[in-house]
Amino acid sequence: MKAVHCTRFGTADDLEIADIPIPQAGPGEALVRIKVAALNFFDTLIIAGKYQHKPPFPFSPAAEFAGVVESIGPGVTEVAPGDRVMGFPGWGAAREFAAVQARLLVKLPDKLDFERAAGLSVTYGTGLYALRERAGLKSGETLVVLGASGGTGLAAIELGKVLGARVIACASSDGKLALACKHGADETVNYESEDLRDALRRLGGEHGIDVVYDPVGGPYAEPAIRSLAREGRYLVVGFAAGEIPKIPLNLVLLKSCDVRGVFWGNWGKREPAAQHALLTDLARLCAEGKLSAHVHAVYPLTDIAAALKVIADRKVMGKILLKP
16 A cells, blocks of 8 residues: 655655555554545644654654544454544554554544545544633634634634634635635634734723634734633634744733633543544534535645645645545
């Protein structure tokens, strides 16, 4: 089978396309034929050795996929050969077949296609965990989404609407904000042409903003926190801007607000049953048409370098997929 191999830390151009034997499903594992794999920004960090997890060489990038179970190993009861599934192994999906722990697989509803399913786990899983489990977002509250046109941002917008919130999308161009509106945003802020703090103060009104979903960090964090209502919640999702912000803690004191970390992957390891239930909810919502799982582009497996460069250049609106 063909597999993308990272044999040393480096750039996307250092990745290799290898021909290796098809693996066998071991105890507790299922062998899955990968129909579609999905890439995320952290894949650019994993291959460079800059992510918190460093898989042993050689490894394949791509943390999530959708496919069909080919065979199962001893002790597997969760899935059976022929089942259509999606999975989140953390890495290793940029290949034609993968042996995966069966407990990490979620069966797909009949109406959910492989392309939409492949990109659900990371962005929507993070979003639903953040908004439902960490923020306790309530119907009627106001949610601000920074970096609103990326895969993570679009997922948060759609999930915010599913949970009944008023959603304010914030991004760096009018084109990106137009996409955010197509995915349900009620209001928009272009933080390249308008001061973010002033805009959120205007849109939040006297009450202020209830929840901020921030996968960007950098210079936008502090003005976003200043916009919060009393007992508002600021969700630390990531630092796509490259700078980890330093927050004046007096703001947290004066507003009686919360700063809440969102480490979805770690939560899934500690609470596997809750994680499985959350991903099952996402698959159902997507099959019902309530989540779009918007696809920016689909690349052949052999063009993974080009796909990763598009992600690294911040040119992606939605998900980048790979097809073996």
